[in-house]
Amino acid sequence: MLVYEKNCCKREAEVFKALxxxxxxxxxxxxxxxxxxxxxxxVDAVGVKFATISQHLTVLRxxxxxxxxxxxxxxxxxxxxxxxxxxxxxxxxxQDE
Amino acid sequence: MLVYEKNCCKREAEVFKALxxxxxxxxxxxxxxxxxxxxxxxVDAVGVKFATISQHLTVLRxxxxxxxxxxxxxxxxxxxxxxxxxxxxxxxxxQDE
DNA sequence: TCGTTATTTAGTAATATAACATAATATTGC
DNA sequence: GCAATATTATGTTATATTACTAAATAACGA
Numbered sequence: 001m002l003v004y005e006k007n008c009c010k011r012e013a014e015v016f017k018a019l020x021x022x023x024x025x026x027x028x029x030x031x032x033x034x035x036x037x038x039x040x041x042x043v044d045a046v047g048v049k050f051a052t053i054s055q056h057l058t059v060l061r062x063x064x065x066x067x068x069x070x071x072x073x074x075x076x077x078x079x080x081x082x083x084x085x086x087x088x089x090x091x092x093x094x095q096d097e
Numbered sequence: 098m099l100v101y102e103k104n105c106c107k108r109e110a111e112v113f114k115a116l117x118x119x120x121x122x123x124x125x126x127x128x129x130x131x132x133x134x135x136x137x138x139x140v141d142a143v144g145v146k147f148a149t150i151s152q153h154l155t156v157l158r159x160x161x162x163x164x165x166x167x168x169x170x171x172x173x174x175x176x177x178x179x180x181x182x183x184x185x186x187x188x189x190x191x192q193d194e
Numbered sequence: 195t196c197g198t199t200a201t202t203t204a205g206t207a208a209t210a211t212a213a214c215a216t217a218a219t220a221t222t223g224c
Numbered sequence: 225g226c227a228a229t230a231t232t233a234t235g236t237t238a239t240a241t242t243a244c245t246a247a248a249t250a251a252c253g254a
Contacts, residue, residue: 002127002134002142009122011192012185016122020114021212025106030099037099039231045099052213054232059211064191073221073230081191087184088109094161094178095108118242136201149243151202156241170200170251 018063019088023048024056028065029088031079038074115160116185120145121153125162126185128176135171 019025023046030037030045042053057077060066065084069076079085116122120143127134139150154174157163162181166173176182 002138004120004123004142004144007119009119009126012188013117013119013122015188015192016113017117020110020117022104022106022110023101025110025113026101029106040229041099045101047101048212049214050231051215051233055212058232070221070231073228075231083187087187090180090184091109091112095112137199146244147201148203148245152242155202167201167250170198172201 015063015065018059018065019084021056021059023053024060025088027053027056027060027077028079028084031066031077032082032085034078034082036069036076036078038076040074112160112162115156115162116181118153118156120150121157122185124150124153124157124174125176125181128163128174129182130179131175133166133173133175135173137171 019028026046027042030042039050039053039057042057043050046053057066057068061068061077065080066077067080069078116125123143124139127139136147136150136154139154140147143150154163154165158165158174162177163174164177166175
């Protein structure tokens, strides 16, 4: 018999939700293998407003997926745990089938 | 230099998005190891309306995560690829740290 | 066939998200 | 300190999501 506990998967769902947007998923991929990138690089590549990218980065940060680090005038972002890329690749592989 | 291709991560993001809701994530977990469950079991456990669960199941089905199979009056659901559970466990583990 | 049970579909209202413009903040170089 | 640059915060509007009610469909048993 199945039992659903209130708030049972809330925090985990938050992580998946954060990855559930094309731009955010792409950003995470760019941070593969410990690569760091600043906000302006994402803005240039994606072609949306600065504020929009910043908003997406905040979602990823709140979900605990990325961290940031200010150096000079620029804010650099990096993946917290590169293992998340295995997961994304696993999904991507299934899509190609 | 980063390059964002239009529609690049759209389909994959759809999968993450589908997992990005506590009830849906819980449902997927109940289907671990090839277990099958019918809609009414989910309804009883979660305590929301039938239509709401049905709607969530449709989201998971559209994302390609689960499949269904009608036997008698009941509709049974199962995981398409149990590998998705490794992924969920990976995220869950990080949350516990 | 008729009613009952299991489920999906359609329509609706409240809430959340996405993308934007603009204002505010922080760091650097002058 | 002041201007320029990089970024975040705030407020707004359009769109999407969630959970609901009620109606429709499908399978079964009397």
